[in-house]
Amino acid sequence: MxxxxxxxxxxxxxxxxxxxxxxxxxxxxxxxxxxxxxxxxxxxxxxxxxxxxxxxxxxxxxxxxxxxxxxxxxxxxxxxxxxxxxxxxxxxEETKKQGNMFQRWIRTFGDVFVPIIPALVATGLFMGLRGLVTQEQILAIFGLTPDSISDNFILFTQVLTDTAFIFLPALVAWSTFRVFGGSPILGIVIGLMLVSPALPNAWVVAGGDAEPIMFLGFIPVLGYQGSVLPAFITGIVGAKLEKAIRKKVPESLDLILTPFLVLLIMITLALFVIGPIFHIVENGIFSATRAVLELPLGLSGIIIGGLHQIIVVTGVHHIFNLLEIQLLERVGENAFNPLITAAIAAQGGAALAVGVKSKAKKMKALALPSALSAFLGITEPAIFGVNLRYMKPFIMGLIGGAVGGFFASITGITASGMAITVIPGSLLYLDSSFIFYLLTNLIAIGVAFGLTWAFGYNDKMLENK
Incomplete structure (x- = not known):
């Protein structure tokens, strides 16, 4: 090689x-x-x-x-x-004229959120590990009970699991400034201002133990702990404002005047205009997400598990980052993850069937590693390298994803984090739902593998590619 x-x-x-x-x-x-x-x-x-x-x-x-x-x-x-x-x-910037406006915005959305995901993945893993070590059955092995866990240990784990979400607006504003050509440090400062302890805490307000500060009698002002859209829009406007101001300000005053004006104007807009408006929009998106996930009779699993990988093919799947972040921040669990896990595992199952059934060495060398990649959570090699080339394996993978998603939906399993699936994703289910997560993957893989083996692939397709 x-x-x-x-x-x-x-x-x-x-x-x-x-x-x-x-x-x-x-x-x-x-x-x-x-x-x-x-x-x-x-x-x-x-x-x-x-x-x-x-x-x-x-x-x-x-x-x-x-x-x-x-x-x-x-x-x-x-x-x-x-x-x-x-x-x-x-x-x-070079490709901004490529694709329609929706596709361009989704690509930009991905550029902003992909760098943040590792921090949220780590946070989810910490949540899963805490759930494991605090289970009564695990504690009993060491002769302990939940009452044996010290408050200091709980405090330590809360630092690990809560920090990224408390300061999420700072991460989002930093990344948005970076993508749109502003100064990332200004994005961080503006994001931190959105969660300033001087403002009523968003979670305390949501719990009914505090009230927003009302400006002019009708503008609610509060912190935006865990919010995404207000920080995202603030970052876009702020980066564009910074570039516009920098063009007008004399170079000798740029170091002082530009950041002063950007911070003053943007925190004013963020607290009094952008925040209140896009907080409402964010609530609407969250409500719509919950409505889909709560569809009866396993319909949410069939829909999401069956269609998710089609959306991956279009390249606009990064929009789901916002949905998963909102679920984790607001309800503390992610019901979306097991459904997309089924979709991802199924494409791996279809590629595995192709690799096992094919007698062509090059196809085996391509399909088997691609299946492994899918089982580690990355389906692009399996989709573009194998399944979508011959179409039928891809369709069988979609069916497997729908069946696996259906099982995950009716069992009601949820993840403690986001962004990792299939084998690595098992770390997000270190509680009583682990066995159902394992079955979700096995069902999705098994259905896709069986259908692909029986109806989806034979080596004659190599000649007609």
Missing amino acids: ADNSQIAKQVIEAAGGEDNIASVAHCATRLRIMLHDKEKADISAVENVDKVKGAFYNSGQLQVIFGTGTVNRIYEEVTKLNVQGTSKSEMK
């Missing part, structure tokens, strides 16, 4: 050579190459390079799927060549 430097060279050559590359960036699983002339790129040649699990042209970019971890190493080698590396936010 070729080393990463050779793979990088082969990918660039298949993409039309260094002169055809405008810029290169990467996300969690894909190398994203901006081309001057897409006709010079040979996608089939790209797909034949070692470690490449699929390639396609979309949104103005040649997207080459390597999978998590691998893509970072390939990107490092690519940037050593005579190729311009760029950030995703810079590439977003």
Whole structure:
């Protein structure tokens, strides 16, 4: 197998050579190459390079799927060549005319929230571990009871589990300023102002133990602990305002006057205009999410489990980050995670069936690692490298996701966190729901595997690809 430097060279050559590359960036699983002339790129040649699990042209970019971890190493080698590396936010500017307005906004939404997710993943894992070690059955093994747990231990775990959500507006405002070209430090400060202890705490107000401060008799002012949209919109407006002010202010006064004006204007807008309006919008989104998740007879699992991976194909699935964050922040559990887990596991099951059934060595070498990647929570290699190529495996995966989602929905299982699924996701279910989570995955994988084996794939499809 070729080393990463050779793979990088082969990918660039298949993409039309260094002169055809405008810029290169990467996300969690894909190398994203901006081309001057897409006709010079040979996608089939790209797909034949070692470690490449699929390639396609979309949104103005040649997207080459390597999978998590691998893509970072390939990107490092690519940037050593005579190729311009760029950030995703810079590439977003280059591709801002690609796709419709909704697609562009969702891509931007993803650019903002993807960097925040690791902190929320860690928080969810801490919640799951706390749930494990405080179970009566686990404590009994050591001769303890729930009353044996000290207040200091509970306080320590609360620091681990609550901090990211208490200061979530600061994280969101920081990332939004970064994506929209403002100064991230100003975003952090504005976000922290939104959760200032001088303001009535949002959770205390929601509990009925405090009242918002009423300005002018009708504008409610309170903290925005755990809120997303007010900080997101504030970050967009603030970054654009900063760039506009910086163009007008003399360079000698820029260091003092620009941050002064941005902070003064934006915290005023955030507390009196943006916050109250978008808090209402956020409540509406949350209510709609709960309504879908509470559909009777397992319908929510059938709908979400069956359709989630179609939305992944369109590339607009980052919108779900907002929904999962809201669920965790407001109810302390995530009923969305097991449903999308079923959808992800099922695509892995379909790819596994292709890999086991196929007698073609290259297909086995592609399908089996792609299935493993899906079982670790990343489905792009399985979808674009295997299932969607032949369509039937993809459809069987959708059916498996719907069946697994149905089971998860009727059993009512929920996750303690977000953003990890299938095998890693089991860490979010370290309580009595673990067995149901395991069954959800096995059902989704089993249905997709069986249907793909029986009806979804044979090696004759290789000739008719």
